[in-house]
Amino acid sequence: xxxxxxxxxxxxxxxxxxxxxxxxxxxxxxxxxxxxxxxxxxxxxxxxxxxxxxxxxxxxxxxxxxxxxxxxxxxxxxxxxxxxxxxxxxxxxxxxxxxxxxxxxxxxxxxxxxx
Amino acid sequence: xxxxxxxxxxxxxxxxxxxxxxxxxxxxxxxxxxxxxxxxxxxxxxxxxxxxxxxxxxxxxxxxxxxxxxxxxxxxxxxxxxxxxxxxxxxxxxxxxxxxxxxxxxxxxxxx
Numbered sequence: 001x002x003x004x005x006x007x008x009x010x011x012x013x014x015x016x017x018x019x020x021x022x023x024x025x026x027x028x029x030x031x032x033x034x035x036x037x038x039x040x041x042x043x044x045x046x047x048x049x050x051x052x053x054x055x056x057x058x059x060x061x062x063x064x065x066x067x068x069x070x071x072x073x074x075x076x077x078x079x080x081x082x083x084x085x086x087x088x089x090x091x092x093x094x095x096x097x098x099x100x101x102x103x104x105x106x107x108x109x110x111x112x113x114x115x
Numbered sequence: 116x117x118x119x120x121x122x123x124x125x126x127x128x129x130x131x132x133x134x135x136x137x138x139x140x141x142x143x144x145x146x147x148x149x150x151x152x153x154x155x156x157x158x159x160x161x162x163x164x165x166x167x168x169x170x171x172x173x174x175x176x177x178x179x180x181x182x183x184x185x186x187x188x189x190x191x192x193x194x195x196x197x198x199x200x201x202x203x204x205x206x207x208x209x210x211x212x213x214x215x216x217x218x219x220x221x222x223x224x225x226x227x
Contacts, residue, residue: 004158033214040124042205042219043159058214090158102166103149104215106158 003027004107006091012113019078021110023091030096032074033104034058034066037088049074050096081114088112117142119208119218127224128196136191136221138206148189149207149215150180159205165189176200201225 007022025032031050035043035058045058047066055066063085067075074093078085088111092104122137140146147166151159163174170182180191189206206218 006158009156035217040219043217045214048214092159103161103164106151106160108158109156 004091004093004105006089006107006110008110009108010111010113012115013078013081015082015114017078017081017114019081019112019114021076021078021089021091021112023074023076023093023107024072025074025093025105026072027093027105028071029093029105030071031094031104032068033092033094034064034074034076035090035092036060037090037109043090046076081112083114086112086114117146117208117210117213117216119206119216121206121218121221123221124219125222125224127226129226130198131195133194134192134196134200134223136204136206136223138189138191138218140187140189140206140208142187142208142210144210147209148180148182149209150174150178150189150191151205151207151217152176153203153205153220155202162191162204196223196225198225198227 004025033048034046049055049068065077090109091107094104118141120139128134149164150162152162153159163172165172165182173179178193203220203222205220207215209215
């Protein structure tokens with residue numbers, strides 16, 4: 001089975017801190033994604049990457065950046081955490097090209113609280 | 116632009132009763148449709164998907180969904196729910212080279 005692993009299940013950070021959320025997948029997937037999930041808003045795409053060192057903005061990139069130095073790892077960075085970034089963060093991966101139509105595989109999520 | 120509407124944010128249902136979770140989408144091109152389930156404190160798990168072919172799609176845990184192109188719907192159904200089906204369910208659509216786009220979710224609560 002494809003496995004997408006997010007390094008932390010729960011995280012508490014202070015306002016202004018730099019925060020790193022890590023995601024690793026073990027099935028050689030080309031595509032990786034970061035979503036945030038908030039009640040009543042569903043999942044919103046923050047950033048995605050189709051290849052190593054490539055990144056594309058999603059629907060809500062403000063306040064975030066990403067890094068993909070290796071194919072299996074996709075990091076989400078909050079440069080200066082704010083309370084409105086308190087949320088559940090979900091990482092996902094998929095094969096590339098038309099095979100991405102078969103769907104994404106998600107990690108278990110990181111619940112981040114910024115105080 | 117594509118969008119996904121899940122008409123019901125919460126659906127309570129008694130155990131062993133049938134359930135339907137509604138999903139409508141808007142897209143002018145061919146679409147691929149998905150239902151994901153999220154159990155408490157977990158990530159999303161794929162329930163079923165429609166890519167092409169038969170409009171009735173069967174998934175895991177006894178769920179099925181029917182693709183209706185004329186009504187742009189992809190409703191999820193189960194004839195008899197269990198307590199363990201209590202979860203949040205997300206409908207999602209993918210068209211062309213675009214990324215997966217999610218609805219806002221429906222929280223299903225099964226009452227004993």
